[in-house]
Amino acid sequence: MKYKTIVSAVIMAMGLVSVSSAEEPIQVIKPVQNINLAQVELGKKLYFDPRLSKSGFISCNSCHNLSMGGTDNIKTSIGHKWQQGPINAPTVLNSSLNLAQFWDGRAKDLKEQAGGPIANPGEMASNHTLAVDVLQSIPGYVREFQLVFGSDKINIDNVTQAIAEFEKTLVTPNSRFDQWLLGKKDALTRDELAGYELFKKSGCVGCHNGPAAGGNSFQKMGVVEPYKTSNKAEGLAAVSGKDADRFKFKVPTLRNVEMTYPYFHDGGAWTLTEAVDIMGRLQLGRKFSQKENSQIVSFLKTLTGDQPSFLMPILPPSNEKTPRPHPFD
């Protein structure tokens, strides 16, 4: 009994220490602010519209599925004609908090990112001209672009702007960890708090910090020990051209990490237990005990926030003028 009392006191003290969440290395996710709601509603339709792909089958939501943590939950994504993608699809949730987009940061923001997969032959396999032609043929879209952008002439700039604006709404506030940060001291269990302390003390927060617990720096995958993978991605070096940037990847957000398996740029780890173990050994030179690992995992699961909640969009139909999909050629 006495032991439990002491432990409780220690936990309460830990709680008190972090009354001000600004002092914590991970900060609360703020709800969406300053949003152009008309762009959001249009962007939501575009995000779900497979007609942006050559096949008419693949939409943004195919690989960044908002029913599943904004990912596809497979190692590397499936593209046009079932091509195997080169890298794990990062979650779109809270991606507005990233310092840049893609694992190698090759797009500076969500808008630039949104244009990528549409025209990537291994992903949606369309091109910007065709995608715009498809939308321009559909009166329902033309009217909405007119309303939102003041012009009935659709262009890829407005398309990606609308998609990006929708994606900005995909933040996940109100996780139990955030509730704790905001003062609800019983929001976390003893094990979860112990896991958070371990997460801080052992150095995980060195990279996984800020509101997204990641997404704000590029770091080398395999600091203490090299990471073994058959995946060919080079990371930031592919963008910067610097040899020193080889295997540097954007640190993934840990928000909603329970939902965004498998982990790492190659999707090499299926479970949080495995991911925590590998990160400990390769990045920190530390072998977490089973208990430590389990505590960190239980902390990580407190980072699951309110998932985006919205009505499934209804897409305006194509017509005789709409360029047809070509799924099989």
Add this chain to the structure above:
Amino acid sequence: MKYKTIVSAVIMAMGLVSVSSAEEPIQVIKPVQNINLAQVELGKKLYFDPRLSKSGFISCNSCHNLSMGGTDNIKTSIGHKWQQGPINAPTVLNSSLNLAQFWDGRAKDLKEQAGGPIANPGEMASNHTLAVDVLQSIPGYVREFQLVFGSDKINIDNVTQAIAEFEKTLVTPNSRFDQWLLGKKDALTRDELAGYELFKKSGCVGCHNGPAAGGNSFQKMGVVEPYKTSNKAEGLAAVSGKDADRFKFKVPTLRNVEMTYPYFHDGGAWTLTEAVDIMGRLQLGRKFSQKENSQIVSFLKTLTGDQPSFLMPILPPSNEKTPRPHPFD
């Protein structure tokens, strides 16, 4: 002016004749009644869950996309590893009104249908044992099955029951045509009413009748002239074994037909204009003039009802016990 007055009087008279919608060959779609809402909510998750497929990528909604009229809007569907499906995906909208499911009627109801694609090697390519194992590994599902069916032991019978119950909610009442049937005489334009009259008088209603304007009989494709297609589907004969049933297909519903392109079992017609022309010639031996065709098409577009409106479901995450998806083998 006088001519217009006469036309208006004729139209008004036509309206008066059909004051009682029971006298019309097409009746109103009724809103959903007698639904098990708990099963619906569970079924909605399952409908959107790609973990029912081997790849982890294909869900019911992939080919019966509720953003796009409950179809995939391609000629024949894309299955596991991008296999080309043998037949056009029929809409799931109002499918509870069908006398049987699939083009050849091989499933007697929605529940029986729901089990088909999961285990079809060319579609979702899983099997019922694996699909149930996946769901049984996920605590979020186990709890919900327990709540809904009173047992924490999941079986395929309950899985397909829940999916079917969700699908029963996918009716589309309140189309402009239904508003007209219910007495709102200005709900249809002059051309739309003329199109409906033509649709009745020329015999289209012989097959496209009832609340779904179809779905309630099997009819031969190509009565007056044979239908030319490279598609190998045999229709009802594949189920009945009777030679007389060759090329007999379930008459598709015309509800929301503006959204369910391309048309026919082989997806051979991309536009309503083309479909109406072919149907007129092959089924009725009648070549509709351009004006007649256009009037019928404008009538058909009044059959688009309120699309199902619901929050995008959030799926419970997999864990270390969940059988992994196998997209590439």
